[in-house]
Amino acid sequence: METDNDILAEYIEESREHLSHVEQIFVEIQKTGEVSPGSINDLFRAIHTIKGSAGFLGLTGIGTLTHTMESLLDSLRENRLSMTEQITEALIEGTDILNDMFDDVDNSNNRDTSELIALLKNLNSSAPAPAAPKPAPAAAAPAPAAAPAPAAAPEEKRSVADVLNQFPELAQYVTPEQQAEAAKAATASAPAPAAPAPAPAPAAAASAAPPPTAKKDAVQATEGSKHEEFLRIRVDILDRLMMLAGELVLVRNQQLMHSDQADATLRSITQSLDSVTTELQETIMRTRMQPIGTVFSRFSRVVRELSRKLGKNIDFVTEGDEVELDKNILEAIGDPLTHLVRNACDHGIERPEDRKAAGKTDPGRVTLSAYHESGQIHVDIKDNGKGMNRDVIRRKVLEKKLKTEDELARMSEADLLNLIFLPGFSTAQVITDVSGRGVGMDVVKTGVEKFGGTVSLTSVEGEGSTVKLRLPLTLAIIPSLIVQSGNERFAIPQVNLEELVCLYDKDAFTRVECAGAREVFRLRDTLLPMVRLKEALAREKMFDEDALSMVTEQNSEIRKELADKYKEAEEAGHPIHYSLNFAVLRSGNLRFGLIIDHIHGSEEIVVKPMHRAVKSIALYSGATVLGDGKVAMILDATGLARHYNVRDVSGGREDTKKQKTTMDDGTELRSLLLFSNGGNEQFGVSMQDVKRVEAVETAAIEKIGSQEYITLDGVSTRVVRLEDGLRVQSSSQPENMFFLIPQNARKPYGLLIEKLIDSGHYEVKLNKDSYQADGVEGTALIKKKMTVLVNLEQLMHLVDGMWYGGQV
Amino acid sequence: MSYEDTDTAAAGSTLQMCTFRMANRLFGVNILDVKEVNENTNVTPIYHAPPDICGYINIRGQILLVVNLRETFGFDQGHKVAGGTGKVVVFKHSVDEPFGILVDEVCDVVSVDQSRIVDRRANEMTSDAVKEFRRAKDGIVMGVCPLERELLLVLNARHILGKYNSKADKVA
Numbered sequence: 001m002e003t004d005n006d007i008l009a010e011y012i013e014e015s016r017e018h019l020s021h022v023e024q025i026f027v028e029i030q031k032t033g034e035v036s037p038g039s040i041n042d043l044f045r046a047i048h049t050i051k052g053s054a055g056f057l058g059l060t061g062i063g064t065l066t067h068t069m070e071s072l073l074d075s076l077r078e079n080r081l082s083m084t085e086q087i088t089e090a091l092i093e094g095t096d097i098l099n100d101m102f103d104d105v106d107n108s109n110n111r112d113t114s115e116l117i118a119l120l121k122n123l124n125s126s127a128p129a130p131a132a133p134k135p136a137p138a139a140a141a142p143a144p145a146a147a148p149a150p151a152a153a154p155e156e157k158r159s160v161a162d163v164l165n166q167f168p169e170l171a172q173y174v175t176p177e178q179q180a181e182a183a184k185a186a187t188a189s190a191p192a193p194a195a196p197a198p199a200p201a202p203a204a205a206a207s208a209a210p211p212p213t214a215k216k217d218a219v220q221a222t223e224g225s226k227h228e229e230f231l232r233i234r235v236d237i238l239d240r241l242m243m244l245a246g247e248l249v250l251v252r253n254q255q256l257m258h259s260d261q262a263d264a265t266l267r268s269i270t271q272s273l274d275s276v277t278t279e280l281q282e283t284i285m286r287t288r289m290q291p292i293g294t295v296f297s298r299f300s301r302v303v304r305e306l307s308r309k310l311g312k313n314i315d316f317v318t319e320g321d322e323v324e325l326d327k328n329i330l331e332a333i334g335d336p337l338t339h340l341v342r343n344a345c346d347h348g349i350e351r352p353e354d355r356k357a358a359g360k361t362d363p364g365r366v367t368l369s370a371y372h373e374s375g376q377i378h379v380d381i382k383d384n385g386k387g388m389n390r391d392v393i394r395r396k397v398l399e400k401k402l403k404t405e406d407e408l409a410r411m412s413e414a415d416l417l418n419l420i421f422l423p424g425f426s427t428a429q430v431i432t433d434v435s436g437r438g439v440g441m442d443v444v445k446t447g448v449e450k451f452g453g454t455v456s457l458t459s460v461e462g463e464g465s466t467v468k469l470r471l472p473l474t475l476a477i478i479p480s481l482i483v484q485s486g487n488e489r490f491a492i493p494q495v496n497l498e499e500l501v502c503l504y505d506k507d508a509f510t511r512v513e514c515a516g517a518r519e520v521f522r523l524r525d526t527l528l529p530m531v532r533l534k535e536a537l538a539r540e541k542m543f544d545e546d547a548l549s550m551v552t553e554q555n556s557e558i559r560k561e562l563a564d565k566y567k568e569a570e571e572a573g574h575p576i577h578y579s580l581n582f583a584v585l586r587s588g589n590l591r592f593g594l595i596i597d598h599i600h601g602s603e604e605i606v607v608k609p610m611h612r613a614v615k616s617i618a619l620y621s622g623a624t625v626l627g628d629g630k631v632a633m634i635l636d637a638t639g640l641a642r643h644y645n646v647r648d649v650s651g652g653r654e655d656t657k658k659q660k661t662t663m664d665d666g667t668e669l670r671s672l673l674l675f676s677n678g679g680n681e682q683f684g685v686s687m688q689d690v691k692r693v694e695a696v697e698t699a700a701i702e703k704i705g706s707q708e709y710i711t712l713d714g715v716s717t718r719v720v721r722l723e724d725g726l727r728v729q730s731s732s733q734p735e736n737m738f739f740l741i742p743q744n745a746r747k748p749y750g751l752l753i754e755k756l757i758d759s760g761h762y763e764v765k766l767n768k769d770s771y772q773a774d775g776v777e778g779t780a781l782i783k784k785k786m787t788v789l790v791n792l793e794q795l796m797h798l799v800d801g802m803w804y805g806g807q808v
Numbered sequence: 809m810s811y812e813d814t815d816t817a818a819a820g821s822t823l824q825m826c827t828f829r830m831a832n833r834l835f836g837v838n839i840l841d842v843k844e845v846n847e848n849t850n851v852t853p854i855y856h857a858p859p860d861i862c863g864y865i866n867i868r869g870q871i872l873l874v875v876n877l878r879e880t881f882g883f884d885q886g887h888k889v890a891g892g893t894g895k896v897v898v899f900k901h902s903v904d905e906p907f908g909i910l911v912d913e914v915c916d917v918v919s920v921d922q923s924r925i926v927d928r929r930a931n932e933m934t935s936d937a938v939k940e941f942r943r944a945k946d947g948i949v950m951g952v953c954p955l956e957r958e959l960l961l962v963l964n965a966r967h968i969l970g971k972y973n974s975k976a977d978k979v980a
Contacts, residue, residue: 246869488852537855611864611873613972614857623852623864623871631852631864631871 011053012102018046019099020297026092027300035076035083043091044073050098061109062101068117069094072124081126090119096301238287245281246606252277286324292370292379293321295330299341303366306345313362314349319369325377329471332451333379336444340381340467341366343441348385348465358462360384377471384464390416397422410669410761414688417457421445452478452495478607480634482600482626483583485533489632490596491605491624496637498584498591500599506566508580509559512595517549519556521582521593524760528584530593531644533635536619543645587637592646594635603627607634618643667765672789674757674782675738677722679729682787684780685751687759689792691743696752698737710739710750717741718749722790725775725798742792749796758783774798823925825918825953827960828897828911831883834960835911836918836953841965843900845914851894862910867898874908875968880948903965918960925951925962 025039051066069091075081093116101108252273296318303316325333349355349364356362367382393416397403402422403411411419420441445455452472459465472478480491481500501523503511512521512530519530535551536543543551562578569576582593605624610617618639626632671687694712701710701719708719719739723730731737731754740751768778771788775795779788825836826845846867851874853863860879864871874896896908927950948967953960 243870249869251868540856608871613861613873613969614854617854617856619856620854625866625869625871629866630850631866633852633854633864 008057008105011057012105015050015053015098015102018050019095019102020294022046022095023092023301024293024297026088026095027297029083029088030300037077040073040077040083044070044077047073059105059108061111061113062098065094065098065101065113065117068120068124072120075124081124087123090116090123092301092304094120096305233287238284241287242284245277245284248277249281288327289324290327290330291321292323292325292330292377293318295334295337296321296368296370298334299337299368302338302341303345306342310346311351312345312349312364313352314345315363315365317365317367319367320371323370323372323377325471326473329451329453333448333453333469333471336447336469337368337379337381339441339444341368344381344383344385344465348383348387350386354386358386377473379469379471380466381469382464382466387461387464388417388420388459389461393417393419412668412670414458417459420457421455449495452493454495478605479602480605481583481602482632483533483581483594483596484598484600485537485596489600489626489630490533491603491626491632491634492583492585492594492637493621493634494602496585496587498586500581500583501593502599503580505575505578506563508578509562509566512555512559512580514552514556517545517552519552523584523593526591528591528593529646530582530595531640531646532595533640534595534597536640536644542643545645548645585637585640587641590641590646592641592644594640605632605634667763669761670764671759671761672764672782673740673759674787675740675753676755676757677728678731678754681728682757682782682785683722683728683753684762684782684787684789685740685792686789689743691741693756694739694741694750696737696739698733698735701752708752712739712741712748712750715748718747719752720749720796720799721752722795725795726773726788726790728788740792742796751790751792751795764789821922822919823922825920825960825962826897827915827918828895829913829915830878830911831881834915834955834958835877835963836920836960837897837899837963837965839917841899841903843898843906846896846898846908847914849894849896849908851896851910862894865896865908867906867908870906872898872907873969874910876910877948877968878910880968899965904969907969909968918955920953920955920960920962925953927951 022043025043029035029039047066047070051063051070054060054063054066072081072087072091076083076087081087097111097113097116101111256270256274299318300316303314306312307314344366349366350358350360352362355364365384368379369382370377370379372378390413394408397408397419398405402419408416421444422442448455448469448471454470456468456470457465458468479494481494481497482489482491484490501521512519514520515527519532521528521530532551532555539547541547566576566578580595581597581599582595583599585592585594603626605626607622607624609615609622610620614620619636620633620639621636622634623631624634672684673687673690673693674682674684676682696710696712701708703709708721709716710719711717717739721731722728731752734754738753738756740753742750762780762782764780764782766778766780766789770779770786775791775798777789777791779786781787824839826839826842827834827836829835844867846865849865851863851865854861857863860876862874862876865874866872874894894910895912895914897911897914898908899906947970948963950962950964953962
């Protein structure tokens with residue numbers, strides 16, 4: 001096929017946009033069950049436009065199909081037919097086929113669409129033909145559309161006579177078209193009558209081309225005004241605009257610094273420059289944002305197809321279509337979302353008979369919802385299917401030898417569920433056996449984590465599962481930790497960061513040990529391989545065993561010296577203080593400690609890609625400008641681990657030595673954060689409920705009415721005190737306190753606590769009777785002390801139910 | 809396309825050269841290629857980068873690569889700049905992409921007659937100074953222009969990052 005490639009490519013792109021618009025309309029129609037004349041017009045116009053160029057480009061397959069769809073839509077538009085389920089289905093199928101055809105345009109002409117075309121024609125033939133017994137009302141419809149009087153509302157019916165009176169010159173158009181329609185209807189319903197063919201055939205051919213154009217103009221004139229206008233802009237121009245806006249911000253900052261605040265005129269000019277610049281930057285940022293609905297809408301088709309294929313009844317609901325995300329992220333989440341939606345339909349939702357047996361409503365439901373929360377976008381994929389069976393997961397994990405029995409026994413429920421994200425868990429046989437999920441869940445996880453998102457999963461057996469994706473608003477800005485090694489500062493993306501460890505005095509040189517050629521640290525029963533950033537930067541070659549043992553040896557020498565000095569100083573009565581900082585980083589399933597000189601705190605950074613001359617360096621994932629204007633490199637945890645030849649040294653060896661904990665007596669190993677709130681009561685919260693802990697000054701807490709707030713990262717955050725909800729001792733209000741920010745909160749709030757005691761895995765035997773109150777899970781003996789386990793979510797509900805907004 | 813083709817042909821016209829010193833030698837680049845000259849710029853070193861890459865600088869929010877020509881020409885590394893500050897000549901977009909070079913000292917703007925720039929490739933019988941620079945690869949040195957007191961080495965900024973362009977991921 002000889003076509004100009006540029007034109008073809010443009011046509012395909014445009015047609016896809018039209019088709020996605022068409023799909024959206026069908027989704028709307030299926031959701032509301034209502035068909036507005038406007039939406040039919042939109043459908044007609046979209047299909048017509050696709051048809052228009054298809055013929056011109058020699059895409060006869062697409063041309064024929066769209067033509068048939070168009071005829072049917074035309075009948076609908078002119079009220080000769082009314083929308084039925086069947087018609088909708090047929091048209092949707094047509095749209096799906098068109099989508100496929102555009103995927104492989106070169107072969108689109110070979111695709112067999114005759115069955116659908118016959119169906120469409122058949123549906124259309126049930127419409128009263130315009131030239132049938134009652135010609136007046138039937139013909140009335142095409143006339144106003146063709147008439148160059150766009151002011152007339154499309155629904156408004158006029159008789160042909162009226163129109164013809166007004167526009168006598170139209171008379172010539174009406175007849176051939178009627179003939180054409182009649183001819184089409186006739187051939188569709190009964191291919192037999194060959195006799196009248198010769199005459200109407202040319203008329204049909206003629207009418208196929210010119211009248212629709214006239215109609216299209218008319219439609220556009222009436223509808224055009226309420227349509228938003230779009231403009232295609234090259235991404236690089238937008239990028240440049242964004243960069244210029246960034247420069248403008250810096251110029252503005254300089255101007256602010258140097259302008260004379262005493263001069264009133266100048267000050268007001270400076271202020272308007274300030275506000276305009278800010279607005280400009282925000283607007284340009286928004287150009288990259290697109291509503292997530294564009295991605296969501298395609299899943300209605302996926303679900304429809306799947307439910308048909310699987311013989312299940314599935315309702316598909318989307319929420320928060322209008323939530324906007326960076327274009328790059330939208331493109332990247334398509335695949336993981338498809339995976340998750342397919343999983344939900346395939347393994348989550350049960351067959352109709354099973355649902356009935358379980359006493360559930362029959363159409364199962366898959367919900368996709370998007371919403372903003374604490375500077376991130378959350379996307380939940382929820383189904384009300386059968387949920388996941390823990391025992392099956394346990395069995396499968398053991399079968400696959402991914403974990404040992406001991407390890408499983410010590411896992412919490414949530415940890416157990418998350419095992420399905422393990423690579424290797426997902427092989428074909430496993431999926432169907434395991435109560436559900438598992439198809440490439442590790443692929444989903446790595447896919448989402450690649451652009452700084454996270455995945456978590458909750459599931460209640462018999463009630464359904466929810467997968468939560470947390471995505472950054474934009475790829476360009478990421479929260480990160482700024483650290484220093486030597487004179488240089490580096491940024492570590494927060495996604496790679498697990499925790500920070502500071503060792504003081506004696507610990508600084510005793511706790512890091514040597515294991516073979518490597519340095520390791522015992523972090524809560526696991527061996528953490530250590531990486532020295534300074535050494536990694538100093539050596540350009542990848543570390544081999546020799547280099548590692550050399551570095552390890554040198555550092556153990558240094559440690560010995562430090563130990564000697566420390567001892568000397570201590571004996572002399574002038575103790576020296578040492579400290580050693582390291583960040584625990586995760587890259588894939590590998591964890592390691594990165595030893596750095598200083599920790600500066602966290603900063604939101606704008607990621608700039610590496611220049612191609614230095615792109616091959618694995619250590620960095622980009623560069624950024626810090627608040628003080630200096631450039632800092634962004635460290636890449638994966639590259640760093642590879643460069644330092646980090647291997648998983650824990651290998652489960654340490655774990656297996658641990659004595660087995662029995663689950664039978666209700667003991668569970670839980671990861672807890674222990675704290676106190678003045679007095680000697682000890683409290684604990686689940687680590688997984690805690691997002692982060694900040695040190696705050698009590699002086700910074702502001703009071704409004706009876707509520708207290710503190711500003712963190714520019715966000716006013718509600719302060720909740722333990723004593724507000726529980727009958728416990730009040731805090732003595734020291735100068736410095738800690739602020740605990742929960743993980744799943746729709747509104748910014750946090751728990752003010754006085755002292756952090758410890759964190760780690762503890763064996764918890766929950767006692768629910770000894771201390772009962774809302775907001776409390778129960779009590780347990782931890783570190784030989786009675787500890788009240790606080791349920792953060794309940795506590796927040798308790799303190800301010802309305803305000804907290806009810807997280808599911 | 810590049811100015812060496814068009815401009816050297818148009819003999820008699822004058823070129824404005826932005827001159828600077830490196831290792832006691834005088835260099836010049838077409839002033840039309842220069843965006844600005846920055847003194848005391850913080851250069852962030854990029855560890856593991858090729859030796860002729862000094863690091864990154866921030867020019868009003870834009871992160872630019874800084875090249876160390878001393879390394880390219882094989883000069884003695886008088887003061888090795890591993891980070892710290894330095895004087896940087898920043899080139900414009902017109903040179904394919906903006907970037908900077910680290911120099912010892914920024915000198916005057918000099919007008920030279922096009923015809924007085926001797927193409928090192930054209931004349932084998934040039935001075936020792938030129939021979940020395942013959943080692944400089946990739947046509948970075950366009951030619952030599954004798955000034956009143958010394959020789960000015962004319963550089964073509966477009967070729968400085970050239971070797972990275974030829975390698976792999978060239979921007980399409």
